[in-house]
Amino acid sequence: MLEIPWPSPLSERQLNQLDLFRNLLVDWNERMNLTAITDEEQVYVKHFYDSLAVLLTPQWQAMAKKDLRVIDVGTGAGFPGIPLAIVEPEMSFVLNDALQKRVGFLQAVVDELQLSNVQVIHARSEDLARDAKFRKQFDVVVSRAVARLNVLLELMCPFLGQNGVGFSYKGPGFDEEKADGMRAAKKLGAVIQEELTYTLPLEMGKRTIVPFRQTTPVPNAYPRKAGVPQRKPL
Numbered sequence: 001m002l003e004i005p006w007p008s009p010l011s012e013r014q015l016n017q018l019d020l021f022r023n024l025l026v027d028w029n030e031r032m033n034l035t036a037i038t039d040e041e042q043v044y045v046k047h048f049y050d051s052l053a054v055l056l057t058p059q060w061q062a063m064a065k066k067d068l069r070v071i072d073v074g075t076g077a078g079f080p081g082i083p084l085a086i087v088e089p090e091m092s093f094v095l096n097d098a099l100q101k102r103v104g105f106l107q108a109v110v111d112e113l114q115l116s117n118v119q120v121i122h123a124r125s126e127d128l129a130r131d132a133k134f135r136k137q138f139d140v141v142v143s144r145a146v147a148r149l150n151v152l153l154e155l156m157c158p159f160l161g162q163n164g165v166g167f168s169y170k171g172p173g174f175d176e177e178k179a180d181g182m183r184a185a186k187k188l189g190a191v192i193q194e195e196l197t198y199t200l201p202l203e204m205g206k207r208t209i210v211p212f213r214q215t216t217p218v219p220n221a222y223p224r225k226a227g228v229p230q231r232k233p234l
């Protein structure tokens with residue numbers, strides 16, 4: 001087990017769950033394309049630590065975690081959703097992805113790790129956000145490496161109830177996306193807050209998390225039909 005300075009202290013059980021998750025990821029990755037990162041140090045830092053970095057933001061720290069609902073849009077192999085569900089067992093998580101094979105892997109992870117606070121859903125997020133069981137039903141929305149911020153906000157905001165909080169995980173190039181993102185946020189009733197830039201342990205680079213708040217309800221027009229947010233960004 002790799003020793004790294006986690007964003008918050010982890011219990012023995014949580015560390016074991018992360019280790020089991022890594023084993024499953026590497027094992028399934030031989031049969032399907034889940035991640036380019038399989039080296040132990042890199043999985044721990046670039047996937048696990050990075051997923052948990054949201055715990056460093058003042059917005060996450062201020063939340064009363066109990067019973068809050070979180071959705072991870074475009075979770076892929078479970079990032080950031082699975083590490084977050086491991087360390088925040090009082091919150092409930094929906095992990096959403098458009099690719100069926102990734103959803104199959106995630107369901108196996110949820111079963112093996114006995115994560116009773118996770119539901120996995122195969123859908124395009126644009127379609128899921130039109131379903132009354134999901135639209136405006138979440139306190140928190142997270143997403144990592146899915147699209148540029150102006151596209152992503154249209155996929156994320158419709159899941160938030162009023163005053164809900166979003167976190168978009170970005171690489172070092174976020175500055176170029178900022179102005180477009182702010183314009184899109186305005187149309188969607190959201191306000192972008194100050195970003196947090198952090199350095200990954202073991203000198204594995206810098207990353208940014210962009211928090212935003214849903215200050216007024218998202219207009220009914222959003223999200224537009226599946227594929228339109230990407231083709232015609234706000």
Ligand SMILES: C[S@@+](CC[C@H](N)C(=O)[O-])C[C@H]1O[C@@H](n2cnc3c(N)ncnc32)[C@H](O)[C@@H]1O
Pocket residue numbers: 073074075076077078079080096097098099102123124125126143144145146155
């Ligand atoms: C580059 S991967 C990132 C996965 C993961 N979030 C991570 O950080 O490792 C992007 C993922 O977003 C999913 N995705 C892209 N557009 C989506 C949409 N409109 N609805 C749901 N999932 C989507 C893809 O299927 C893919 O698994």
